[in-house]
Amino acid sequence: MVYLDNNATTPLDPQVAEKMAWFIREHFGNPSSLYPIGRQVKEFLTEAREQVAAALGAHRSEIIFTGSGTEADNFAIIGVLEARPEKKQFITSAIEHPAVLETARYLEKRGYLVHYLPVDRFGLVDLNYLESVISDETALVSVMMANNEIGTIQPLEEIIRLARRYGVPVHTDAVQAFGKMELNVRKLGVDLLTVSSHKIYGPKGVGALFIKKGTPILPFIHGGHQEFGLRAGTENTAGIVGFGEAARILQERWKKDKDRLEKLAEKLKTGLEEKIPNIIFNGHPEKRIKSTINFAYPGLEAEAILLALATREIYVSTGSACSEESEEASHVLLAIGLKPEIARSAIRMSLGRFNTDQDVETVLKEMPDIVARLRAISPFQPEV
């Protein structure tokens, strides 16, 4: 099997799996219980909180565990807006993950004015547009750090600098950036930041929200006093312990992984460009998570390519999010200006810690043949 869909989810690191299996066998206590078996579990949660905080350059009191990256995004946006009820404007970008975009649509239905920042052909947000819409009425700006489909890295420092001038807090969805680039909440100066465990070789169903000390925010899930009273519900203890372990491992090796994966990805990208005529690269050539490679194959349907690759046990993604108006073309690829029929031909390959040279060679061997065969039977060969 060649797994090239690490932006969708990563395999569990064996060390994480081992720690979770041990924990789940040995520690069933409720961390809210006052007797020793509860207390011990509470200590494991604190350790995990410290591990995630350390990987982000935060303090453990600023980390709230959630049930997913999606929940952390919802919590950040709705929690901050509810804490500043007099401000009725929200700014985000046109290429966010649905976890943010759908929250924005929900807010629109609730009477908020939402500005969606447009992007250029590389996927970079328009800072002039931001400057023209931000005001004292803005409750929050939320712009993702790195895009999940094309990998483009946003100029967050500039966004934060601009927002500061208006006293507007900034949230960033860093789910795809965590572990793939330098990430330090203090250096960045961001107020809220989302991460997710299953993108860093940890278990699924656990996320975290960094909330800078002093940021006004209201709870999103109501109930008990867990997570400093900000996220009620008995904690997913084994998941959180696994997330902590994954964050610890990440700190040890992300830089080495990044250097290796960048070389591997470059080989894959140039190999595809050399071997397959008429393909269109999507994303920023430099300001990008390099292990994310997105190409459109004009004349083809991405799904056909995906299925043909799957029969050879190569797993990739179409990266397209369903949307009725665009007949399922990706909102990200449409936002960077691709025609819907070209956008529908795009395939994302995303490399991760467990990919090898051999994986890249296999893809470079199989892919040109698959594209040539599909093109031979495709009636539709558009002008690019």
Ligand SMILES: Cc1ncc(COP(=O)(O)O)c(C=O)c1O
């Ligand atoms: C950029 C981005 N944000 C948020 C999420 C959602 O995270 P989760 O799967 O933990 O809900 C994802 C997952 O694909 C993502 O890529």
